[in-house]
Every structure is written in structure tokens, then in C-alpha cells.
Amino acid sequence: MSGFNDLTERLAQFAKERDWERFHSPKNLAMALIVEAGELVEQLQWLSEDESLAPSPKQREAVSEEAADVLLYLLRFCDRLGIDLEQAAWAKIAKNADKYPADKVRGSARKYTDYP
Amino acid sequence: MSGFNDLTERLAQFAKERDWERFHSPKNLAMALIVEAGELVEQLQWLSEDESLAPSPKQREAVSEEAADVLLYLLRFCDRLGIDLEQAAWAKIAKNADKYPADKVRGSARKYTDYP
Amino acid sequence: MSGFNDLTERLAQFAKERDWERFHSPKNLAMALIVEAGELVEQLQWLSEDESLAPSPKQREAVSEEAADVLLYLLRFCDRLGIDLEQAAWAKIAKNADKYPADKVRGSARKYTDYP
Amino acid sequence: MSGFNDLTERLAQFAKERDWERFHSPKNLAMALIVEAGELVEQLQWLSEDESLAPSPKQREAVSEEAADVLLYLLRFCDRLGIDLEQAAWAKIAKNADKYPADKVRGSARKYTDYP
Incomplete structure (x- = not known):
């Protein structure tokens, strides 16, 4: 079992133990997810871009917790809709590889407004 | 190697092949992440909460792609800062378990404004 | 002078007095704006949709402050780019009126996934 | 009548003409607002911070429309809750002036992680 499944099962159990399932509609979970993204x-x-690459230990710890919160709600969201997040991620990478062929995109400053 | 590491490595390679690393400061990636969260x-x-639990096949496909986009930027963000996202997630679950003991939280309507 | 201009001038003065202008790039202000939107x-x-229509006095006060924060950063953002927000708003309403003619949209459930 | 009131009344009329009031719960409008903030x-x-200060005419037009969208949903949100946004903004500025006295904040790099 992958790390994604282990986390997903633990979160489902966590919500069940607290009787939180009734709050966990995909609509509400998407809101919670973007709230955590905002905290990130x-x-x-x-910070400047350079500063963001070299956070203080305290900033790094805070950032790490917010990143975790985003993932937890994202996994819970997908679980409630029966979406396999890991598989969806690989599918999206394949789609992006088709859309942005490396040999055409490379060095093209114009493209960067679009995707990176 | 876990699914998290495989995805992270593929994304690093993807960015390198396209010369996109210079755009991938944590600051920029956090912006890209919340943009995708907004699309989700x-x-x-x-939709009503009930409708969000039963999306049409087309809505489900769209939601699945946006969820994948959030994950891809989240993994890339963590990689740029050397954060182990999977480990951070387990640490946050442990912290939440301490903060919201099941026997005290269960059935407490007051609590739900706080966390679920 | 409209209320928009008075607020905009006060905010410019506020930033200048604190030597905060150097942090107020449009990029940074857009980040601050969405952070406040997340807090909203x-x-x-x-909350259910019905509950959100009837907040407690405490919730209403909190919501009111977050809404104000969104506006303050939005005004500051527009000021830094020389955008007349009030005029842009009227222009967008005119554009929306063309895009969603009342007689065609009215009662069409299909449309609501699009705009409302 | 201030520019805020004129816009608010026009938006209320706009929604009424299209029978959109039933979708305009504060919960839904807050979601719509953050979606538009994401598009901004x-x-x-x-873009780098410097680039964000000097957008192309096309970028400037796009940014102006997204800023307008944020304002429209913010006004509609406040109207549904009977919040006077203009008054709330002035109250928040007064609160911020107390919290960040110019003579203490000025030149303090430490403070900028907090507010600007």
C-alpha cells in the first residue's frame, strides 16, 4: 500500500472517530483546503523570491506544517469523491508533457506566463 | 520508494528539461498552488453540499484534474525547500490527534467552527 | 471625491509613513489579498449556506473585518498599478450584462455552474 | 450616495433580474470571491516583483478585470450580510493605525513579516 493510501485511511478513521464526516462535504473540504493554502x-x-528559498528554521517549520495541512484536506477531499489522487497526478503529468514538449518550451520566455 | 518520492523526482526532471527551475522559487510555487486551489x-x-458529493462525470473529471494540479505544485514546493511532505503530514496528524482528542471532541457542535 | 479615492489616499499615506512601500509590489499585494480572502x-x-446567512454577532464582526482587509489590499494593489477600481467595476458590470442577458439567463439552471 | 452604495444597488438588481439570489449565500459568495482572487x-x-510593477497593456487589462471581479463579489457578499464595507474599511484602518504606530514600525525590518 502506498503512502497515499495509508494517509487517506488514517484521515478517514480520524474523522469517523470525531463524528466529523457530516462536515466533510467536498464543498466544505475545498474551502478548508484553500484556507490552508492561504496560510502557506x-x-x-x-519575502523576496530569494528569501523564500532560504527560510529561517522557524519559517521552514511553519511552512512545513501549512504544506501538510493542504495535503491532509486534499487527500480527504479526494477520498470523499473516490478520486485516486496519486493516479490523477500521474495522468496530469502525462497530459502536461504532451502540452509542453521540452524541446519546444525550453528557453522560450514567452511560455512562462502560461505554465511553468 | 514511496509514491511521493517518485512524483517528486519526475516533477524535478520535468522542470529541469524545460529550464523552468528559475521560475520555481517557493514564493512563486505557493502562488501557483493557490491558483490551482482556486480552480478547484x-x-x-x-453547488450545494449534497450536490458536491455527487458530481456529474464531467465535473468529477474536472475536479480530479484540479486536485492533481494542487498536488503537483505542493510536491514541487516541498522539494525546493527540502521538506518531506509525507513525513510532515504524519507529524501533523499526530499533532491534531493531541489537539482534538476523539472522546472530548465527539458530538461537540461547538468544536466544529474550529477544525473538523 | 468618492469613497474609493479617500480610502486609496489614506492607504498610500499609511504605507509611506511606515516605509512599507518597498514591500508593496503588485505581486506581494496580490498574495496579501488572497491571504485575507482565505481568512474570510x-x-x-x-457553516451551512443557511447558517452563513445568519451569523452570530461575533462571526459577523470577524467576517466584517476580513472583508475590510480584502478591500484594503485590493485598493492598495490598484493604486500601485494606477487602476481606477470603481471605474473597472462599472466596466465589468456592463460586460457581464452583455454576457448574461437577464431574459435568457433567468430560470436557466444550466447557467448557474457558469457564473451567478 | 457614495460609489459603494451605487455599485451595491446595481449588483443587487443584477442578481434579482437573473433569479440568482438563491445562489448568493455568503458561503457561496466567499467561494466566488476567492476564486476571482486566484485569477488575479x-x-x-x-512575474518578478519588478515586472509586476510594469505590466504590459494586455496584462494590465487582465489584472484590472480580475480586480473588478473581486470587488463585485466582495460588495455582494457584504450586502447579503448587511455589512457596510466602506465603514468597515475605515474602522480597520483605525485599528491598524493603533496596532502599527508609524514611529515604532518605521525602519523595523522585523515587523514586515507581520503586516505591511
């Missing part, structure tokens, strides 16, 4: 962005909003 | 929320904004 | 969403994430 | 962030995600 908050850690970086006044 | 967009799919659900006018 | 946080207030409503576990 | 999208315009700036791969």
Missing part, C-alpha cells in the same frame, strides 16, 4: 502563502508574502 | 473551489462554488 | 472563507467553511 | 494571483505568479 501568508508565510511567503513579504 | 470554482468547480464547487455554486 | 475560514469564517464560513463549516 | 494567476496574472502575477511568474
Whole structure:
């Protein structure tokens, strides 16, 4: 069993033990996910790009916790809809590889407004 | 090697092949992540909670792609900072278990404004 | 002078007095804006739609402050780019009126996934 | 009547004419608002801070429309809850002035992780 499944099962159990399933509609979980994404962005909003690459230990710890929160809600969201997140991620990478062929994109400054 | 590491390595290679590393500061990746989270929320904004639990095949496909996009940027973000996302997730679950003991939280409507 | 201009001028003065202008790039201000939007969403994430229409006085006060924060960063963002927000809003309403003619949209359930 | 009130009344009329009021719970409108904030962030995600201060005419137009969308949903949100957004903004500025006295904040690099 992959790490994705282990986490997903633990989160389902966690919600069940607390009687939280009734709050966990995909709509609500998407809201919770973006709230956590906002808390991640908050850690970086006044940093320069270079500063964001070299956070202090305290900033790094805060960022790490917010990243974890995003993942937890994302996994819970997918579980509630029966979406296999790991498989969806590989499918999206394949799609992106078709859309952005390395030999055409490489060195093209124009493209970067689009995707990176 | 876990599914997390495989995806992380593939994404690093993907960016390198396209010379996109220079755009991938944690600051920029956090922005890209919340943009994708917004696209996920967009799919659900006018649905009722019940409707969000039973999306059409087309909605489900769209939601699945947006969820994948969130994960891809989250993994890339963590990779750029040397954060082990899977480990961070387990650490956060342990912390949440301490903060929200099942026997105290269960059935407490007051608590739900806080976490679920 | 409209209320928009008075607020915009006060915010410019506020930033200048604190030597904060150097942090107020449009990029950074857009991040700050979405962080505040996330804090607004946080207030409503576990509420039902009906509950969100009848918040407690405490919830209403919190929501009111977060809404203000979104506006403050939005005004500051527009000021830094020389965008007249009030005029842009009227232009967007006119565009939406063309895009969603009342007589065609009215009663069409299909449309609601699109805009409302 | 201030510009805020004129816009708010026009938006209420706009929704009524299209029978969209039933979709406009504060919960849904907060989701729509953050989706638009995400579209604003999208315009700036791969730009440097300096580039974000000097957008192309096309980028500037796109940014202006997204900023307008954020305001429209923010006004509609406040209207549904009977919140006077303009008054809330002035109250928040007064609160911030107390919290961040200019003479103490000025030149303090430490503070910028907090607010700007």
C-alpha cells in the first residue's frame, strides 16, 4: 500500500472517530483546503523570491506544517469523491508533457506566463 | 520508494528539461498552488453540499484534474525547500490527534467552527 | 471625491509613513489579498449556506473585518498599478450584462455552474 | 450616495433580474470571491516583483478585470450580510493605525513579516 493510501485511511478513521464526516462535504473540504493554502502563502508574502528559498528554521517549520495541512484536506477531499489522487497526478503529468514538449518550451520566455 | 518520492523526482526532471527551475522559487510555487486551489473551489462554488458529493462525470473529471494540479505544485514546493511532505503530514496528524482528542471532541457542535 | 479615492489616499499615506512601500509590489499585494480572502472563507467553511446567512454577532464582526482587509489590499494593489477600481467595476458590470442577458439567463439552471 | 452604495444597488438588481439570489449565500459568495482572487494571483505568479510593477497593456487589462471581479463579489457578499464595507474599511484602518504606530514600525525590518 502506498503512502497515499495509508494517509487517506488514517484521515478517514480520524474523522469517523470525531463524528466529523457530516462536515466533510467536498464543498466544505475545498474551502478548508484553500484556507490552508492561504496560510502557506501568508508565510511567503513579504519575502523576496530569494528569501523564500532560504527560510529561517522557524519559517521552514511553519511552512512545513501549512504544506501538510493542504495535503491532509486534499487527500480527504479526494477520498470523499473516490478520486485516486496519486493516479490523477500521474495522468496530469502525462497530459502536461504532451502540452509542453521540452524541446519546444525550453528557453522560450514567452511560455512562462502560461505554465511553468 | 514511496509514491511521493517518485512524483517528486519526475516533477524535478520535468522542470529541469524545460529550464523552468528559475521560475520555481517557493514564493512563486505557493502562488501557483493557490491558483490551482482556486480552480478547484470554482468547480464547487455554486453547488450545494449534497450536490458536491455527487458530481456529474464531467465535473468529477474536472475536479480530479484540479486536485492533481494542487498536488503537483505542493510536491514541487516541498522539494525546493527540502521538506518531506509525507513525513510532515504524519507529524501533523499526530499533532491534531493531541489537539482534538476523539472522546472530548465527539458530538461537540461547538468544536466544529474550529477544525473538523 | 468618492469613497474609493479617500480610502486609496489614506492607504498610500499609511504605507509611506511606515516605509512599507518597498514591500508593496503588485505581486506581494496580490498574495496579501488572497491571504485575507482565505481568512474570510475560514469564517464560513463549516457553516451551512443557511447558517452563513445568519451569523452570530461575533462571526459577523470577524467576517466584517476580513472583508475590510480584502478591500484594503485590493485598493492598495490598484493604486500601485494606477487602476481606477470603481471605474473597472462599472466596466465589468456592463460586460457581464452583455454576457448574461437577464431574459435568457433567468430560470436557466444550466447557467448557474457558469457564473451567478 | 457614495460609489459603494451605487455599485451595491446595481449588483443587487443584477442578481434579482437573473433569479440568482438563491445562489448568493455568503458561503457561496466567499467561494466566488476567492476564486476571482486566484485569477488575479494567476496574472502575477511568474512575474518578478519588478515586472509586476510594469505590466504590459494586455496584462494590465487582465489584472484590472480580475480586480473588478473581486470587488463585485466582495460588495455582494457584504450586502447579503448587511455589512457596510466602506465603514468597515475605515474602522480597520483605525485599528491598524493603533496596532502599527508609524514611529515604532518605521525602519523595523522585523515587523514586515507581520503586516505591511
